[in-house]
Amino acid sequence: MIIGIIGLGDMGKLYAKAFAQKGLEVYGSDLPQNYERLCEELNPYQIKVFLDGRETAQNSDLLIFSVETDKIKDVVARFGPYAKPGAIVAGQTSVKHPEIAAFEEFLPADVNIITIHALHGPGFVPKGQKLAVIPHRCNQKTYQQMLEVLQLLETDLVEMEDYHQHDKIVADTQAVTHVGFESMGTACATAGFYPWESAAYIGGIDNVKILIMLRIFSYKAHVYAGMAILNPYAKQQVKQYAVSESELFKLMIQEDEKELRKRLYEARDFVFHESQTPILLDDEVMREFSLSANSKLRKPNSHLSILSMVDAWNKLQVNPYDNLICQTPPFRLRLGIAEYLFKNEDLLEESIETALYDKSIRGDDLEFHSAVRDWCTIINYGDIDGYKLHFNHTQSFFKDRLERGRQLSAELIRRLTAE
DSSP: OEEEEEOOSHHHHHHHHHHHHTTOEEEEEOOGGGHHHHHHHHGGGTOEEESSHHHHHHHOSEEEEOOOGGGHHHHHHHHGGGOOTTOEEEEOOSOHHHHHHHHHHHSOTTSEEEEEEESSOTTSOSTTSEEEEEEEEOOHHHHHHHHHHHHTTTOEEEEOSOHHHHHHHHIIIIIIHHHHHHHHHHHHHHHTOOGGGSGGGOSHHHHHHHHHHHHHHTSOHHHHHHHHHSOTTHHHHHHHHHHHHHHHHHHHHTTOHHHHHHHHHHHHHHHSOTTSOOOOOOHHHHHHOOOOSOTTOOOOOOOHHHHHHHHHHHHHTOOTTGGGGGOOHHHHHHHHHHHHHHTOHHHHHHHHHHHHHOGGGHHHHHHHHHHHHHHHHHHHTTOHHHHHHHHHHHHHHTGGGHHHHHHHHHHHHHHHSOO
């Protein structure tokens, strides 16, 4: 089988190399200005780079579009009609609604559509990582053929019913997860401080939050913009996260202890009941990964970002453990630290008391509240350019720590997710 990849960015190149290393013939194409550089880079892997995507489409048995979500329609419109008769066509976008719409509009009727989504970033090779497989237009024989090809990559295949199921789960595991960490980063950037320099953010849970936040901001804005704005389920879930955060914050500043406890305990009982298989993050490992020079000076904080997520899951009646079938490392760790907080009675009590009565943390929580509202507004307006500008502004604040954060977060993920 000949594999063709249109879009040789970070993920396109990653999968092109992975297929080639398994002995498959691989073709690819990208923007004309990248042609010579890609030829030089991919020639050692015996990957044939075409100057025109039409040649890739015409010669590939499995054609994969690996482009940004907000560009998928234009690229498929340009090259999709040239797909080889009987070929399998897939996309690598993280939101399948616009991708499937483009495929249905521009692909020939005689090609099969079985799309995919790598649930990891370009910092990880495909082997051992989760790869979602979503059938749309194919027979069982062709679907099985697709599975056999993907199994060569030694990924952990997640077979999904359809693209609706995929996008609904991804809204939780990626879009809302990213907004939580992005809001944390934006709050710190607006206030003008690095969280690891504050005694309130140097505990084990906060080490995880900081490193995942840095990891997210170490990548490109478009990766997250399309995921949040073009996924029809994301807006609803992001809005509920913002509502949960706002309502909890109001209870905190009103010092309404009775209502705050009632709401958080209800959320805890819905999400973290005994029938769930716990993640059980290792406390000692979490404590190791501190960017602070004074990690022993820890003071309590409210963990408002985590309280809001668990409350939102409850209000939406979403069981996050069910969504682990499409987990990403940030989502698994986010659910893991939420579990760690809510199932540790002493730590949860400390968090509630701090949220209600510790005025020293109130200013930081106000910045977080404002950041969540800003991100929610941008997403609800469907402002992709605004999303990118907001992301890049925060990214620039942390620029000197992003590479170190990415390295440490990769090691943290490896240690905490090791079987």
